[in-house]
Amino acid sequence: MKKRLLIANRSEIAIRIIRSAHKLGMLAVVFQSDKEPDALYLKYADEIIPARDATTEKPIFLDAERIVNLALEHNIDLIHPGYGFLSENPDFAALCTENGINFIGPSATLIREMGLKTVAKSMAIEAGLPLVPGSDGAINDAEAAKVYAEKIGYPVLLKASAGGGGRGMRIVEKPETIERHFKSASDEALAAFDNGDMFIEKYLQNPKHIEFQILGDKHGNVIHLGERECSLQRKHQKLLEEAPSASLTPEMRKDMGDMAVRFAKKIGYFSAGTIEYILDEDGSFYFMEMNTRIQVEHPITEMVSGVDLVDWQIRIALGEVLTLKQEDIKLNGWAIECRVNTEDPQNRFSPQTGFIDKIHFPHSNDIRIESGVQSGSVVTPYFDSMIAKIIVHGSSRQETIEKTLAALYEFSLIGLKTTVPFCRAVLQHPEFVDATYTTRWVDQVYSPEMLENEDDEMIGALAATIMYASEYLQLSSDLPSYKNDSLNVWVLNKRLNY
Amino acid sequence: MGTSYIYKRDASRLFIALRDNGKRYKIYIPKESEPVINGEEYDIDFVEQEDFHYSFDWKGKRFHCELVSRDQNKAVVKVNGVEYKFSLESLFSYIRHGMIGKDDKSIDENNITSPMPGKIVDIFLAEGDLVNEGEPILSLEAMKMQNEITATCNGVIRKIHVVQGQSVMKDDLMVEVTSIDV
Numbered sequence: 001m002k003k004r005l006l007i008a009n010r011s012e013i014a015i016r017i018i019r020s021a022h023k024l025g026m027l028a029v030v031f032q033s034d035k036e037p038d039a040l041y042l043k044y045a046d047e048i049i050p051a052r053d054a055t056t057e058k059p060i061f062l063d064a065e066r067i068v069n070l071a072l073e074h075n076i077d078l079i080h081p082g083y084g085f086l087s088e089n090p091d092f093a094a095l096c097t098e099n100g101i102n103f104i105g106p107s108a109t110l111i112r113e114m115g116l117k118t119v120a121k122s123m124a125i126e127a128g129l130p131l132v133p134g135s136d137g138a139i140n141d142a143e144a145a146k147v148y149a150e151k152i153g154y155p156v157l158l159k160a161s162a163g164g165g166g167r168g169m170r171i172v173e174k175p176e177t178i179e180r181h182f183k184s185a186s187d188e189a190l191a192a193f194d195n196g197d198m199f200i201e202k203y204l205q206n207p208k209h210i211e212f213q214i215l216g217d218k219h220g221n222v223i224h225l226g227e228r229e230c231s232l233q234r235k236h237q238k239l240l241e242e243a244p245s246a247s248l249t250p251e252m253r254k255d256m257g258d259m260a261v262r263f264a265k266k267i268g269y270f271s272a273g274t275i276e277y278i279l280d281e282d283g284s285f286y287f288m289e290m291n292t293r294i295q296v297e298h299p300i301t302e303m304v305s306g307v308d309l310v311d312w313q314i315r316i317a318l319g320e321v322l323t324l325k326q327e328d329i330k331l332n333g334w335a336i337e338c339r340v341n342t343e344d345p346q347n348r349f350s351p352q353t354g355f356i357d358k359i360h361f362p363h364s365n366d367i368r369i370e371s372g373v374q375s376g377s378v379v380t381p382y383f384d385s386m387i388a389k390i391i392v393h394g395s396s397r398q399e400t401i402e403k404t405l406a407a408l409y410e411f412s413l414i415g416l417k418t419t420v421p422f423c424r425a426v427l428q429h430p431e432f433v434d435a436t437y438t439t440r441w442v443d444q445v446y447s448p449e450m451l452e453n454e455d456d457e458m459i460g461a462l463a464a465t466i467m468y469a470s471e472y473l474q475l476s477s478d479l480p481s482y483k484n485d486s487l488n489v490w491v492l493n494k495r496l497n498y
Numbered sequence: 499m500g501t502s503y504i505y506k507r508d509a510s511r512l513f514i515a516l517r518d519n520g521k522r523y524k525i526y527i528p529k530e531s532e533p534v535i536n537g538e539e540y541d542i543d544f545v546e547q548e549d550f551h552y553s554f555d556w557k558g559k560r561f562h563c564e565l566v567s568r569d570q571n572k573a574v575v576k577v578n579g580v581e582y583k584f585s586l587e588s589l590f591s592y593i594r595h596g597m598i599g600k601d602d603k604s605i606d607e608n609n610i611t612s613p614m615p616g617k618i619v620d621i622f623l624a625e626g627d628l629v630n631e632g633e634p635i636l637s638l639e640a641m642k643m644q645n646e647i648t649a650t651c652n653g654v655i656r657k658i659h660v661v662q663g664q665s666v667m668k669d670d671l672m673v674e675v676t677s678i679d680v
Contacts, residue, residue, distance in 0.1 A: 346581055358551070409578065412562040414551050421579040451580045456561065460582040461515040461523035462533060462542065463552045463563035464573040468586040469513055469527055 002027045004075055005104075005314070006049075008060075008067050009082030011372030012388060013294070014041035017080045020310040029074060031060045031067075035382040040374050049074055059382060061085040064092040068099050078102040078317060080310075084384070087293035088115055104317040106271045106292050113267070114290040117161050118199060121287070127266040129259050129287040132278060134201025142182035145200050149178055152202045158182055160189030161197035166236035168192060171203055206438045208279040209233065210245050211291075212260040213301045215272055215312050217322035222264045224257040224275075225305045226331045228297055232426060234349060234442040240423050241337045243300040246397055246435035247279060256285060261326070263290070272298070272313045296339070296389070299368055303335035303393040333393055334400040338408060338423040340371075340388040342379045345422035346448045351385050352416040354378070359388075362410035366393045366403055379416060387418075397435075401427050425450040503630035504534045509654050512628060512678065514592045518583040524678060526628075537652060537679070589654060593676060608651045610673040612666040616640030621662055627655045628678075635673055638666070651677040 003026045007014045010033065018028040018041070030045040034054035042048055049070050051060035060066060062085055071079060079096050081087035087105065090112035096103035105111065113119045118137050125131060133152045138161050139145050149156045149172065158181055160168025168189030170181040182198065190196035208231045216222035229245035230238045248256070260275035274295055276288040298309050307324065316322065343349040356377045361369045371388035373379070379387060392407050394400030405427045408420050431437040431445060505512070506528050515523040526534035533540055546553035550565035566574040571586045587595070619637040623629055634646040635655070656674040660666060 409559055412553075412560075413579070414562075414564050417576070417581070418579060424578075452582070455557065455559075456577040456580060457517065457521070457582055458523065458535060459542070459554055459556065459561040460563060460575040460577040461517065461584055462525055462535065462554070463565070463577070464575045464582075464584040464586060465513045465515050465523075465525040466527065466544075466552065467550075467565055467568070467573065467575075468571065469511070472513075472588055473510065 003077045004029055004047075005078045005080060006030070006067075006071050006074070006076040007045075007080050007082060009080070009085060009087075010036070010039060010041055010061060010383065011386070012041075012370040013082040013296075013372075015044050015372065016370055017082060017310055018044045020308065020314055021080075023308075023311060024314055026078075026314075029076060031070075033059050033061070033382075035059050036378065036380055038378070040372055040377060047074070064089065064095055067092075068095050068101065071096075071101055072099060076101055078104055078314065080104040080314070081293065083293050083296055088291070090115065102317050104271070104313050106269055106273065110267065110269060111292045114273075114292050115162070117159070117163075117289060118197070120289055123267055124263060124287045127259070127263040129263055130285065132201045132204070132286040132288075135199045138197035138199055142179040145182050145198070146175060146178050148200045149175065152200075155203040155205075157201050157203040158185045158198055159201065160185060160193060160195070161199055162193035162195040163189055168198070169236070204278060204280050206281045206440065207231075208245070208247055208437075209238075209276065209439050210248065210256070210279045210285065211274045211276045211295075212257055213272070213274055213295075213298070213305075213309070214260050214264050214269070215307070215309070215316070215322060215324070216264050216270045217316045218270045218319055219321055220265065220268070221322040222261045222269065223322065223324055223326045223329060224260050225301050225307055225309075225329055227253065227256065228300055230297060231437055231439045232432075232441060233439050238297065239339055239341070239419060239442070240426055241297040241300055242397075242400075243297075243304050243335050244331060249283075252283065252285070259287075263287070271316050272309050296386070297337050299370060299389065299391045300335035300337045303368065303391060304331045304333060305329055306332065333395045334397045335391060335393045336400050336404045336427075338390045338392075338404065339386050339419060340390060340411075340413075341385040341419040342387055342416045343385050343419055344417040345419055345425075345451060346417070349419070351381070352379065352418075353381050355415050356387075356413060357415035358413070360410070360412045361388070362390070362407040364403075364407070367391070367407050368393070390420075401433065421451045422446075503633050504537070504539050505628040505630050505652060507623065507627040507629075509589050509626055509628045512589040512654075514587045514589065515584045516587070518585075589678065593654070608649075608653055608675045608677045609671060610635060610647055610649070610675060612638065612668055612670045612672055613645075613647070614638075614640045615667050616645070616665070618660050618662055618664045618666065618672075619644055621658065621660070623655050623658075625655050625658055629653055629655055629675065631679075635675075636660070647672070649675055651675065652679050653677045 005021045005026045006029045007017045021028040027046040029047040031051040032048045033051045053060045086092040090108040093103045094108035135148050155173045158170040168185050170185040172178045172181050186196045186198050210227050212227050213225040227245050228241050228243040230241045232240040272294050274291040277285045278288050279285045342352040358375045368391040373387045392404040394403050408424045426432050512526045524536050543555040545555050552563045554561040564576040566576050574583050616638045619639045621636045629649040631652050632648050634648050636647050638645045653675040656676050658673050660672045
């Protein structure tokens with residue numbers, strides 16, 4: 001009998017996981033949330049479980065108990081949590097395991113340990129990984145924070161121990177404001193994570209975010225698949241990623257990769273995971289944290305390594321031995337991922353909800369599209385704004401940038417604004433082209449004027465004029481529906497007039 | 499004549515799109531040839547049209563345009579995902595609002611007066627027509643020679659003060675032209 005794999009997630013990642021489930025000969029089961037009953041991923045599933053989550057605030061994807069109960073009712077063998085939602089919730093992983101369901105990911109204990117940053121860091125120290133200078137453990141009050149800050153020097157970063165996504169995080173530039181920031185960050189963390197523990201560390205002025213993808217099995221084998229650079233972030237949310245990073249030398253790559261593997265082996269890690277580093281301008285790097293899930297940006301690693309990470313996640317969960325050896329991993333070319341979020345880059349990235357009247361993706365052998373939507377889809381306020389990812393592969397970084405730019409120009413979405421123009425602006429910016437961009441780029445360099453260009457403006461003027469003119473010249477009433485590429489408006493007008 | 503002028507006579511096809519950053523586009527949409535933008539012909543292909551969505555090809559690239567909102571003569575157009583705001587006017591409303599030819603001197607400079615005494619043999623254009631710089635407006639016979647009197651700017655013929663067969667003295671005002679180059 002075919003194994004039954006339940007995906008406790010939605011959108012593009014659900015479709016991505018369904019693909020792997022099918023490849024491995026499994027039945028893919030998904031939830032139908034009442035908050036988006038017509039979602040695209042439902043079409044790809046073999047079986048749909050109605051979630052009946054209309055009356056609750058919490059979508060099914062966050063309700064651990066209901067997920068497990070429904071999974072038991074539907075004879076589910078494995079659960080893949082995707083990313084976000086319950087993917088890094090140790091209680092959910094434990095609940096699955098207790099009920100005899102194979103959770104696709106590491107053990108609940110590993111998730112718990114890596115989720116507590118102080119624990120993760122002490123384990124990193126044991127494995128010999130460098131850490132950003134800062135407090136060893138949680139600090140109790142603003143006074144203690146001040147003492148630490150004096151020791152390591154301003155600016156400093158206050159971070160919630162249980163934090164994530166930028167919540168409970170503050171940069172403090174000078175001693176006068178540390179008490180105020182400590183209190184507000186701690187309160188925020190307490191409200192968001194039910195844990196107000198804070199720690200403090202040196203704040204790097206121009207850091208890059210570099211992360212290493214690792215794969216480990218349940219038999220102690222661990223390899224890494226190179227790095228991704230995810231420095232392009234806004235409020236700690238990534239917007240565009242590339243693999244590999246132009247900022248690493250082969251020696252650094254080997255060092256950081258070896259360390260990642262050493263760390264994962266030390267903690268007995270299995271499944272796909274990511275070791276995050278922060279890279280300073282002087283080339284020094286520090287361990288930040290480990291993510292114990294499949295990540296949004298995993299396709300760029302797949303593009304350059306040729307390894308299917310989701311396949312391996314499932315196979316590892318089934319107890320298979322990781323047959324790939326470190327020396328088998330040859331990274332080929334370059335890959336860039338652009339996140340298509342329905343956010344308005346001209347207006348502080350405010351989220352856009354509503355209908356996608358029409359969406360068109362670029363197509364080519366070098367382009368991979370991961371999309372959770374199609375023409376006619378609705379973007380609701382219940383879920384995050386990422387609707388798709390455009391991933392492009394090329395032989396060199398420069399070629400990949402050019403191909404990506406062309407792909408983004410081919411993309412179109414009618415109905416909502418997206419971050420695609422933002423990604424175009426990034427790809428053309430000198431700091432991206434010369435790879436000196438840092439995690440501060442969006443805050444310090446980006447301005448919405450970068451989205452505009454003279455050609456687009458002129459064509460906009462022309463389009464506006466044609467729309468206005470067609471009314472002014474009273475052509476609108478008998479404008480034929482018109483599809484032929486060989487026609488142009490100038491001919492069209494002629495036809496209408498004579 | 500052999501010369502091909504970009505502005506054909508129909509002035510109702512000339513529009514002014516003013517962007518919110520102050521940039522101005524004079525756009526002429528001829529019946530047959532390519533659009534003229536700020537006095538230049540552009541090789542822009544119109545490839546798709548659907549409701550409020552137009553696509554163009556130009557410079558080997560595709561431009562997706564979407565009308566986001568429209569309030570009287572104000573329009574917001576999204577081009578390749580980025581919004582641009584325009585205020586639109588026909589040439590005549592633009593002139594009526596005093597936005598072109600406000601400066602009396604510029605009008606005077608472009609008006610056509612008779613360079614010598616003579617007789618109007620032919621008038622090639624009518625009031626309201628667009629005229630190109632260097633394009634003949636009328637033919638004046640003087641000293642047994644026919645002289646073509648040409649426009650000194652791209653503009654619109656505001657008023658014609660003479661008729662065919664009429665005799666004129668030197669410096670008589672014959673045709674008022676409002677420049678569209680300013």
